[in-house]
Amino acid sequence: MRHEKRFLDLDVLTAARERIRYVWDQFDHVVVAFSGGKDSAAVLALAKEEADRRGQRVKAIFRDEELIPESVINFVDHFRKQPWLDLRWYCVPIMNERVILNQRLDYIQWDWRGREHARPRPEWAEPIAPEHAEKIFLQHEMDDFTASPWPGKVAVLTGIRAAESLPRLRSVLNRITDNYISSNRTKGSRVKLVKPIYDWQEKDVFKWLGEMAGGAGWCSIYDAQNLVPGQQFRVSTPLHGESSKAQFGKGFLRTTSPDLYAAILRIWPDMAVQERYFSQYDNKSQIFDISRTPETLAAFIRQNLKGLAKQRAMIRLGESVKLRNKSPDAYPLELLGRALLQGVIDATILPLEKTAQARLKKEREKYGRSD
Numbered sequence: 001m002r003h004e005k006r007f008l009d010l011d012v013l014t015a016a017r018e019r020i021r022y023v024w025d026q027f028d029h030v031v032v033a034f035s036g037g038k039d040s041a042a043v044l045a046l047a048k049e050e051a052d053r054r055g056q057r058v059k060a061i062f063r064d065e066e067l068i069p070e071s072v073i074n075f076v077d078h079f080r081k082q083p084w085l086d087l088r089w090y091c092v093p094i095m096n097e098r099v100i101l102n103q104r105l106d107y108i109q110w111d112w113r114g115r116e117h118a119r120p121r122p123e124w125a126e127p128i129a130p131e132h133a134e135k136i137f138l139q140h141e142m143d144d145f146t147a148s149p150w151p152g153k154v155a156v157l158t159g160i161r162a163a164e165s166l167p168r169l170r171s172v173l174n175r176i177t178d179n180y181i182s183s184n185r186t187k188g189s190r191v192k193l194v195k196p197i198y199d200w201q202e203k204d205v206f207k208w209l210g211e212m213a214g215g216a217g218w219c220s221i222y223d224a225q226n227l228v229p230g231q232q233f234r235v236s237t238p239l240h241g242e243s244s245k246a247q248f249g250k251g252f253l254r255t256t257s258p259d260l261y262a263a264i265l266r267i268w269p270d271m272a273v274q275e276r277y278f279s280q281y282d283n284k285s286q287i288f289d290i291s292r293t294p295e296t297l298a299a300f301i302r303q304n305l306k307g308l309a310k311q312r313a314m315i316r317l318g319e320s321v322k323l324r325n326k327s328p329d330a331y332p333l334e335l336l337g338r339a340l341l342q343g344v345i346d347a348t349i350l351p352l353e354k355t356a357q358a359r360l361k362k363e364r365e366k367y368g369r370s371d
Helices: 012-026 038-054 070-080 139-146 166-170 202-212 221-226 241-248 252-256 258-267 271-280 283-290 294-304 307-326 334-341 354-366
Strands: 029-033 058-063 085-090 094-100 103-109 154-157 181-183 191-194
Touching: 012 029, 012 038, 012 154, 012 191, 012 202, 029 038, 038 058, 038 202, 058 070, 058 139, 070 085, 085 139, 094 139, 094 241, 094 271, 139 191, 221 252, 241 252, 241 271, 252 258, 258 271, 283 294, 283 334, 283 354, 294 307, 294 334, 307 334
Parallel strands: 029 058, 029 154, 058 085, 154 191
Antiparallel strands: 094 103, 181 191
16 A cells, blocks of 8 residues: 655644543553653643643653753753652663764663762662662663553653654654554563654744743753754763764863763763864765675674674665665665664665765765775
8 A cells, every 4th residue: 555645634733732632541651751852841741731631640751861961950850840740760770882983882871880970870760679780771671661660551752753864754654543653662562652743843842842831941951052053952861873973072062061071081081082083083984984895884783783783783784785786876885884883773774866876976986985
């Protein structure tokens, strides 16, 4: 069956309200995944509307990633103290990664094995049960873990928007009905992920928070990001791939969150390399270097990825080779090479348009890759 894009006969705010009302009727518990970011703040304000209408408190979870600017922590803590919100604050060890000049290194947030923490664990954080005292979680395990206080079917409202990336767009194109409701990555999970504002644009989020959502407002970190040309409006740990480039590589973290910046350099002094040499680092050169052949891409995967990430990346390599064999110009290996260097493993590989193919050909010549 052919899928076609069509527009709803209502505005995005009304559509989001209807989605949340529907989910509230279908699930035993509705919980907001609140990160302190603008998108999840918009969803939190929408959930409050529906909870007020039903005479209930809003349930929410905050996954504290440890390496978070003070402005974000203060913003989340402001909401934690509101009487209408039941917010569960989680500080648990989760496997993560940090990036230095595209080299990926594992680290564990809230590591309990003796590493200094960037800041003290909040006293109001949820206690860690004895059976989890020495557990290190994987990212995909967290939805079920944080939903454990609530029995039955749990809907987790997220601030994911399709306009942010092609993978997020694809996530709402795979179903015809209830396309904003999806399963998480744990087989047999009783938790569903809900994207009530998937069709909002960034301007819709800021308008809702600034003019309509009962004065909810947004975290002050966005005001600082607004002053820096090319800086994306994001709230995330500054060690991830794209965040590391923007916040360490361009000095943003040092000027806006000096305490967090100093703590990170105490724990990982090598992050100074990202700040010092990022502007001189030739990212495209490395893309072409690792994308010469399927074998060079496989070597990069084996050297830089581990566990499930390595397995998924090798699967993507096999898919990329098949696509390239069918259409070399539309599916060059550089597409996967660039994705891997950005830390994007599961993104759908889309073909290059004619203009992009011509631009890639010129760049290959510039870097001595005219073959």
